Amino acid sequence: MILAKTGNEALAYAMRQINPDVVAAYPITPSTEIVQIFAQYVSDGKVNSEFVAVESEHSAMAACIGAAASGCRTMTATASQGLMLMHEMLFIAGGLRLPIVMPIASRSVSSPLNIHGDHSDSLASRDSGWLQFFCETVQEGYDTLIQCVKIAERASLPAICAVDGFILSHCMERIETFEDQPVREFIGAYKPNWNLLDYKKPILVGPATMQDYFFEFKRSQIEGMNKALPIVQEVQAEFRQKFGRGYGVVEEYRTDDADAVVLLMGSACGTMREAVDTMRNQGKKVGMVKLRLFRPLPHQVLRETLAKFKTVAIMDRADTVNSWGGALFTEIGSALYDLPQRPKLLSYVYGLGGKEFSLGDAATVLEQAHAGKKEDLVTYIGVR
């Protein structure tokens, strides 16, 4: 069915179709509507879910952990300060290997207070052991959230599905939704690995560990993340087969014979496509690489994709405050470092706090990438 929906509406609509067993959430801009709309679905009896309107995001994630440990398909939604408040619990969800799924309307983090879109919140959660997807469009957000349920459960890892705050969460798009039944068939019934409420076989969840076992637990969790990439690809392929459209973890746009490309995540990819088209019309060999999957970072795919270009401009919508470039820049630099021939990497930080990223800005980055040089190590785009 073709519908006009904002990002938040589309994500809530997907949640209705997923029909999770438990949702525990606390409202925060710009993701509030996801929870509001879902609460209405609960009140209207359109889902079977137990909805817990908790008193904070910290408690939201704690309750999600309790519910997921008790054998329930569990979801929440948040953004920014809310994700920050969950931070401690994100690691516990990851460490316990609980497949909690969480749409995020990505937003900047205080201070100064700003409610608008950038990737500071999601990227600050980088090391918490969650799968992380960044979506370009509302359509992609809807499709990805459905995929996340299956991926998270198959990989025994929690998953974040991020759409850019306001830019996608509040803007209306034409999207193609599926019927409920195929979505439910696609995700299937939830079969947890273990269940706290199986009181005939009591287990202890979340023990303390000393120096003798802690590292082994973490190592096994790391291995779980390392092994998630083929699962992501497998589920993407199944999705494509069932619904006739799909995504790669890394997607290339007009990169054939390109010398220089720009790599980025999220809604700005749309702007960059337009700028690439313009420059291609001028005969300049430029293209775009869109990264959809930030965790696990698809190192090998990135090496294979990027090695063939002379220059790669990497654009971060969050800064690390003094690691010479954003998280994407440093991580991709690390991934490519020991290639025998590696492209020149340029670092750009853009769009913090919802600062507009214009076609002109995109063209500037493409021009510099095409020239293969710029003055500063990190360029901050659009700062007065």
Added chain:
Amino acid sequence: MARLKDLCQNPELFSSGHRACAGCGEALAVRQILLAAPQPVVGIMPTGCTEIFSSIYPHAAWQIPMIHTAFETAASTASGVVAAYNFHKKMGNIKEDVKFIAFGGDGGTYDIGFQAISGAFERRHKFLYVCTDNEGYMNTGIQRSSATPYGAHTTTSPAGAVIPGKTMPRKDIMEIMIAHNAAYAAQTTIAHWNDLVTKVGKALAADGPSFLNVLVPCPLGWQHAGNLTVEMARLAADTGFWPIYEWENGRYKINYQPKEKKPVEEFMKPQGRFSHLFKDEAGKAVIAEAQRQIDAQWALLRKRQEAFGAS
């Protein structure tokens, strides 16, 4: 009234071999509570002494399902577990009635975990929250909590040349939980086992969230001999330092009235955390003030019982 003869027939659900200190009041509380709890029961615990001494991988002392997440999350994790249970019940996946008990220390209850408890009680999630109250952050090395009593020495309210230990009285957690319209709220000690197990039964039968505040003397933090733990709890009640009472169906009831209330010195004297008060006149004044607070607290409790007590 429970009978020991009957209780000892029940399975030990908190097994021996855990790593609690000798004379740990908290371990006694957990054991007594699980002996009294109807089965099946599922436990939730925050980070704290109990978690550390009962669940160091690959060992576990719990014979019931148990989940630990973070220091401030006993009640919020419980909310999720109870929501999951409600879901499974609704879908017919679970047929039996399951009870839920969250065990938090006073740090995880009065302080860092307080918001989560307040939220879970407001949402009427049906579980028993037990605060095993040893009046300090004993797990991190005996720091003051808002349950630490007036005059006590802790590592963050140390007795010094100018300041004689903690200068504020404890937070009245019972009144706060009663104000949350707890389905049942009570206070007791590990020395009063019959009172404790009776209250566990009432709390788990209550239709909504219930609260139990159990005094669990800590030989390490209180600096008393490990064989005096039960005695210390008894003295706490006999001096009136720790009133034993309950709030049920909107009414207060004092469950234990010492025939003659002993002076608070008798409770304080065997404990190292109050030893600085027995050295000089300034210390005497602090003890006198502690006594005044206890008397005032009892007067208020009696008034409450009169005004909102059993007819």
